[in-house]
Amino acid sequence: MASESLGMEAGAEKSDGLVFHPMDQFIVKPFFGEGAVGTFTFTNSSFWMVMTVLAATALLVLGTSGRSVIPSRIQSIAELCYGFIRKMVEDVAGKDALPYFPYIMTLFVFIIFANFLGLLPGAFTPTSHIAVTAILAMAVFLTVTVMGFVKNGAGFLGLFWVSSAPLPLRPVLALIEVISYFVRPVSHSIRLAGNMMAGHAVIKVFAAFAPMILLSTGLGLLVTPLSILAITAVYALEVLVAFIQAYVFTILTCVYLKDALHPHH
Amino acid sequence: MATEATQTGHVSPVSLEEAGVCVDSHGGAIGMPQLCGEWMGNQIFWLLLTLVVLYFVLSRVALPRIEAILAERQGTITNDLAAAEDLKVKAEEAEQAYQKALADARAEAQAIVAEAKAEIQADLDAATAKADAQIAAKAAEGEKKIAEIRETALDNVKAVAKDTAKEIVAAMGGKADARTVTAAINARMKG
């Protein structure tokens, strides 16, 4: 076991033990050829982001090109997606948040397609990188904060002043509210990236156990089927998580948006 | 195996990352690839690019189109419902007309039946009256005859009584005055 855990540290040594590289799948590298990764290099991450946009376009634009009153299957999926997010925005953030619906829809569609495409074997998951999710979360945070001040002026600060609490408690609560407000983008981004990374890394760890049968037949007969079963189970969980995390990211965006539009508790 | 790490010497991934190296000589990751600063700029650039493209695709093409489709479907459904409502009203009107016709026909039939009944009654009454009149006439005639017969019979009884009384008186040896006998008989007959 010690050799296995060290194999991880020692890199891609051609060893005869099990080889664990759970984090190698997150390496960003140029999509064409070799070389350093500059700001404008087309990398595997860029490739899957572009694929995400293409897949979303295929579903929402090509899928609805029939414009039929009785929808085809793909068109009803697109309509379902539209109705799902629109209802969420209306229910959670209120009717006056509808102008921001395309923005929220963009976030949802991007995240869910990136998550699902990342589940394809050999694919790269852009949303497993904190740099990506941090930008998504910061965009939401900045939009909500700026909009809160533009719409409500100084009244937006009422969000932190819990007027229903007893007066002596209010400064303490205000401090907690301010901290929790600034923690929002952190948890918002790390939740998504962490979930994606965790699932993929766990699958990779189980996958590393699978070739055990090549090393020792006795132990392998027990470990290899178990690890393959575990990969399947974790993969199924990841499909669920891919949807739930996109949903949670979107609904939290709606909750923050509601705070900006109606800051008074 | 455990000696490998000491052979190469443990190099903290952080120091490598600070030097701008995130991948070791074999292509494996050093530390977490998520924390590699070298790749962040690239990801952020492409993320912003793809997000902006996706935003414009959605807000300019996809969402208005889906909204139009949904609105059109809503319109179609509303129209169909209105048409169905119209047809329902029409069907109800037709049913009412049918019921009215049925009621009219029934009333007419009853009128015809009543008329026929009245006619028959009238005929019957007339016939009855005629028969009554005939019967009355015949009854009157019969009574008259009975009265005549009774009168004649009375006269006959008087004549027989007169004769008998005259004979009886004669047989007794008396001399019967005709006038006296008649008076006596009349007195008796009255009494």
Add this chain to the structure above:
Amino acid sequence: MEGDIVQMGAYIGAGLACMGMGGAAVGVGNVAGNYLAGALRNPSAAAGQTATLFIGIAFAEALGIFSFLVALLLMFAV
């Protein structure tokens, strides 16, 4: 030699950090269990609260993810 001790400490720390995931598991189970209990008492109100359920699960789960992240950082980044 010094590096080995640092590595050992990092691995022990990573293992300790994984205990936080158990807390997240308890939290998520608590949220889902209470939701189910409430939903069985009043099924008509359950459908309207699924969003709250997911938000609650997401908050509880995020803390587990944080501990997982700490473990990963200790394993790979220290």
